[in-house]
Amino acid sequence: MKVSSKPIIRIALTLFISILGFNSAWANEEGHGEEKPGKYDPVGTVMNHISDANEFHVWEGVHIPLPCFLYAPETGWSFFSSGVFEHGHKAVDRYVINHGRVNRIADASFPMGEVHIEGVHGKKEMMLVNGKEKEVEVFYAHHDGKEYKLDKPSTLDGGMMGGGITSFYDFSITKNVFTMMLAALLLIVIFTAVRNGYRKNEGKAPSGIQSFFEPFFVFIRDEVAKPMIGQKHYERYMPFIMTLFFFILFCNLLGLMPFFPGGSNVTGNLGVTMVLAVLVFIVTNVSGNKHYWQHILWMPGVPSFVKVLILTPVEILGLVIKPFSLMIRLFANISAGHIIILSLIGLIFVFGENGTNLGGGIMGAVLGGAFTAFMNLIELLVAFLQAFVFAMLTASYIGAAVEEGHHDHHDETHHAH
Amino acid sequence: MTQFVFFGGFSVMQPDPGLIFWTSVIFILIWFVLGRAAFRPIQNALKKRDSDIQHALDEAKRAREEIGKMQSQNELLLREAQEQRTAILKEAKEIREATIKRAEEEAKAKVKAMLAEAKTDIEHMSLELKTSIKNELGNMALDIAEKLVRKELKSNTENMELAQKLVEEIKFN
Numbered sequence: 001m002k003v004s005s006k007p008i009i010r011i012a013l014t015l016f017i018s019i020l021g022f023n024s025a026w027a028n029e030e031g032h033g034e035e036k037p038g039k040y041d042p043v044g045t046v047m048n049h050i051s052d053a054n055e056f057h058v059w060e061g062v063h064i065p066l067p068c069f070l071y072a073p074e075t076g077w078s079f080f081s082s083g084v085f086e087h088g089h090k091a092v093d094r095y096v097i098n099h100g101r102v103n104r105i106a107d108a109s110f111p112m113g114e115v116h117i118e119g120v121h122g123k124k125e126m127m128l129v130n131g132k133e134k135e136v137e138v139f140y141a142h143h144d145g146k147e148y149k150l151d152k153p154s155t156l157d158g159g160m161m162g163g164g165i166t167s168f169y170d171f172s173i174t175k176n177v178f179t180m181m182l183a184a185l186l187l188i189v190i191f192t193a194v195r196n197g198y199r200k201n202e203g204k205a206p207s208g209i210q211s212f213f214e215p216f217f218v219f220i221r222d223e224v225a226k227p228m229i230g231q232k233h234y235e236r237y238m239p240f241i242m243t244l245f246f247f248i249l250f251c252n253l254l255g256l257m258p259f260f261p262g263g264s265n266v267t268g269n270l271g272v273t274m275v276l277a278v279l280v281f282i283v284t285n286v287s288g289n290k291h292y293w294q295h296i297l298w299m300p301g302v303p304s305f306v307k308v309l310i311l312t313p314v315e316i317l318g319l320v321i322k323p324f325s326l327m328i329r330l331f332a333n334i335s336a337g338h339i340i341i342l343s344l345i346g347l348i349f350v351f352g353e354n355g356t357n358l359g360g361g362i363m364g365a366v367l368g369g370a371f372t373a374f375m376n377l378i379e380l381l382v383a384f385l386q387a388f389v390f391a392m393l394t395a396s397y398i399g400a401a402v403e404e405g406h407h408d409h410h411d412e413t414h415h416a417h
Numbered sequence: 418m419t420q421f422v423f424f425g426g427f428s429v430m431q432p433d434p435g436l437i438f439w440t441s442v443i444f445i446l447i448w449f450v451l452g453r454a455a456f457r458p459i460q461n462a463l464k465k466r467d468s469d470i471q472h473a474l475d476e477a478k479r480a481r482e483e484i485g486k487m488q489s490q491n492e493l494l495l496r497e498a499q500e501q502r503t504a505i506l507k508e509a510k511e512i513r514e515a516t517i518k519r520a521e522e523e524a525k526a527k528v529k530a531m532l533a534e535a536k537t538d539i540e541h542m543s544l545e546l547k548t549s550i551k552n553e554l555g556n557m558a559l560d561i562a563e564k565l566v567r568k569e570l571k572s573n574t575e576n577m578e579l580a581q582k583l584v585e586e587i588k589f590n
Contacts, residue, residue: 047427047428050429051428051429052428052429052433052436069435101428152428153433153435154433154434155428155431155432155433155434156431156432156433156434156437157430157431157432161427161430161431162427162431163428163431169434169435170433170434170435171434171435171438171439172435173439174435174436174439176436177435177436177439177440177443180439180440180443181443184443184446184447187447187451188447188450188451188454188455191451191454191455191456191459192454192455194455194459195454195455195458195459195462198458198459198462198463199458199462202462202465203466203469214463217459217460217463218463221460221463235460238456238457238460239448239451239452239453239456239457240448240452242451242452242456243444243447243448243451243452243456246451247444247447265429268429269429269433269436270429270430270431270432271431271432271433271436271437271440272436272440274432274437275437275440275441275444276440276444279441279444279445331429331430335429
């Protein structure tokens with residue numbers, strides 16, 4: 001009885017999840033085969049979902065391959081589609097796919113070209129991380145009865161977040177890159193249409209898509225750029241502020257879409273927010289006038305020892321901390337939203353005890369579904385709010401950098417940020 | 418155990434050079450493309466429209482003021498015209514009254530003159546009549562005297578009768 005009901009429950013729940021657009025927990029087991037079947041790992045599933053990937057998981061068993069541009073110092077560049085991996089059954093030029101991400105077999109004895117592998121499995125191993133013994137999951141590929149250790153793509157965290165430089169670099173069009181490209185394309189198509197609207201309706205009231213986006217544009221101009229940067233300079237920075245706002249907004253909204261081509265955790269990836277924050281840092285400091293640098297390096301009207309000991313170091317730290325806070329704020333908000341929604345969906349499998357408890361599964365679905373609907377509404381708000389906050393803080397940093405010296409009463413408000 | 422998977426697998430916190438590269442390329446591309454092709458033109462169009470609207474509002478205000486000015490001018494003109502009309506009417510009335518008065522006076526004078534003339538005429542005529550009556554009476558007296566003189570010559574009675582007859586004749590005449 002129990003044995004026969006299990007597949008039915010699985011199918012029902014999988015269908016339900018497919019409708020919601022989230023791939024089910026068994027996506028991990030399917031094609032990888034090495035993990036214990038039926039064991040639902042909530043943390044691993046959530047982490048896998050918010051991570052970047054080299055293929056687009058549309059629903060159970062349906063993946064859209066993405067182009068891979070890989071560079072290993074040993075073997076040079078490799079270009080192919082992630083479809084060649086046959087979901088973990090093939091290695092190409094020592095590359096294999098592991099949980100949707102390209103990994104590399106560092107062992108030089110492994111043959112180049114297309115090679116069949118039996119599969120990929122993970123093992124918990126004790127490793128020295130940051131000078132401490134820690135248990136880390138290490139993945140191995142099986143070929144000809146031998147195990148080959150897999151390298152993850154290089155990351156620039158210097159080992160602080162468990163990554164580091166490995167044997168290869170992944171410059172592929174990943175899920176996140178694909179979504180960003182889609183956002184960019186949408187932005188260009190939409191705003192070209194809006195621009196044409198202004199040309200067509202010159203001297204007339206706005207119409208169509210133009211009148212939909214005009215309030216956003218006017219809002220950012222009048223409530224963000226003008227008051228923060230000031231009447232005199234704001235026009236120069238409008239393209240930057242607008243691009244930031246709309247790029248973040250579109251990426252956030254695409255991330256909220258639970259089905260292809262959305263669902264990527266673009267702005268919830270530290271790499272993406274880091275680029276945005278670095279650009280803000282560059283634009284702000286390149287715009288900085290004499291008055292701005294004077295206030296940072298040698299604040300007038302303060303005793304020298306205070307400046308040397310406290311004020312100047314703090315101000316210089318502040319230069320970095322401001323964009324750093326932008327980076328963390330956006331990343332944390334969007335990642336947290338994705339994690340909460342995925343966790344609520346995960347309740348179905350936790351309560352359903354991996355498909356053995358139908359009542360629990362239904363309860364989880366009702367509870368998780370209701371909370372997910374609620375969270376999605378909150379995330380919709382957050383998508384707009386975080387784009388707005390990022391644009392506004394950027395405008396305020398630029399505003400502080402271009403401010404003229406003789407408006408001393410304004411300084412207080414800017415330094416308060 | 419789970420905690421390690423969490424940190425170890427928290428790949429979203431590991432900045433991937435590929436993702437950084439593509440994010441930079443895509444963002445800088447749309448920054449320049451949209452800035453040049455959309456955001457600047459939109460901003461300029463909005464600015465132009467704002468100034469056009471402001472201009473139109475100012476123009477409307479100015480026109481309204483002008484109309485108001487013209488209206489007050491019209492009112493002034495109207496009032497002036499009314500005053501003029503009143504003055505003209507008053508003058509006309511005066512002229513009419515004066516004319517009537519003059520006509521009356523003239524008529525009176527004329528009547529007076531006519532009456533005076535008539536009086537003189539009457540006086541003249543009555544004088545003439547008197548004179549002619551006197552003359553007639555003189556002539557008649559002469560005639561009577563003549564006839565009396567002739568009858569005298571025949572008989573007294575006859576004279577008397579004749580005289581009587583003559584007198585009667587005079588009465589009839």
